[in-house]
Amino acid sequence: MSDPELVVHRDKELMAQAVAARLITAIVDAQAARGVASVVLTGGRNGNALLAGLRASPARDAIDWSRLDLWWGDERFLPKGDPDRNDTQAREALLDGVPLDPARVHTMPVAGGAYGDDADAAAAAYAEELAAAAGPDDDGPVPTFDVLMLGVGPDTHVASLFPELPAVRETERTVVGVHGAPKPPATRVSLTLPAIRAAREVWLLAAGEDKAQAVAIALSGAGEMQAPAAGAYGRSRTLWLLDQAAAARLPGALEPPAGV
Numbered sequence: 001m002s003d004p005e006l007v008v009h010r011d012k013e014l015m016a017q018a019v020a021a022r023l024i025t026a027i028v029d030a031q032a033a034r035g036v037a038s039v040v041l042t043g044g045r046n047g048n049a050l051l052a053g054l055r056a057s058p059a060r061d062a063i064d065w066s067r068l069d070l071w072w073g074d075e076r077f078l079p080k081g082d083p084d085r086n087d088t089q090a091r092e093a094l095l096d097g098v099p100l101d102p103a104r105v106h107t108m109p110v111a112g113g114a115y116g117d118d119a120d121a122a123a124a125a126y127a128e129e130l131a132a133a134a135g136p137d138d139d140g141p142v143p144t145f146d147v148l149m150l151g152v153g154p155d156t157h158v159a160s161l162f163p164e165l166p167a168v169r170e171t172e173r174t175v176v177g178v179h180g181a182p183k184p185p186a187t188r189v190s191l192t193l194p195a196i197r198a199a200r201e202v203w204l205l206a207a208g209e210d211k212a213q214a215v216a217i218a219l220s221g222a223g224e225m226q227a228p229a230a231g232a233y234g235r236s237r238t239l240w241l242l243d244q245a246a247a248a249r250l251p252g253a254l255e256p257p258a259g260v
């Protein structure tokens with residue numbers, strides 16, 4: 001478990017550019033160290049904005065796209081190609097524009113596909129895919145992701161782990177079906193906290209004043225059942241990437257130095 005570190009950017013546009021640059025460096029470093037990099041993508045506006053920023057960056061050519069594994073932290077359980085699916089939005093923002101190896105793009109199952117409308121079966125299949133990718137050096141049935149990104153919701157949810165719903169209490173399974181989510185669509189598939197904590201680095205993204213309270217709660221010692229973002233940490237690094245509006249309500253002791 002690593003303690004949270006905070007980086008506060010002037011606004012959400014600059015934050016997207018800076019996180020894109022940070023992600024390029026992290027991928028290049030992981031490929032240099034281990035040959036292959038693995039990244040877990042997040043849905044949401046900040047996640048999509050940083051992918052678009054990455055696509056626009058000339059430094060993206062430093063990445064060997066054929067040696068990058070992509071996974072998702074959660075998915076809205078909707079049919080293939082649905083514009084509200086996180087993977088559809090990621091493809092539009094970046095993935096369709098770079099030479100990825102399709103076998104390394106691990107999208108979550110679609111509704112109406114092999115698992116019909118059974119989100120629990122879809123989750124179990126994704127758990128198997130993760131287990132198959134885990135090697136002897138990994139601690140359990142999930143690969144050690146290099147970077148796992150999570151957008152933080154205004155209610156402190158991350159991935160599709162919403163406060164007080166059963167998914168946030170899961171301690172065994174690595175992926176679960178989520179039913180009755182307060183943010184549409186109600187049915188989702190999500191990594192659980194134990195799977196999230198398998199990552200080397202967890203990056204939490206929040207921008208805008210509607211996130212300020214959630215950020216303050218999650219970083220002020222709240223429990224993970226009430227504030228799932230508080231339970232999201234990486235093995236070696238937990239990085240909160242914020243804009244000034246989202247950082248505005250942090251208690252004094254947590255406030256980073258001004259002027260970033």
Ligand SMILES: O=C(O)[C@H](O)[C@@H](O)[C@H](O)[C@H](O)COP(=O)(O)O
Pocket residue numbers: 042043044045046047074075076086150151152153154157158159160183
């Ligand atoms: O499926 C989803 O809806 C997302 O994965 C969700 O967890 C998102 O990341 C947060 O709600 C933050 O979203 P924004 O960045 O749009 O505020």
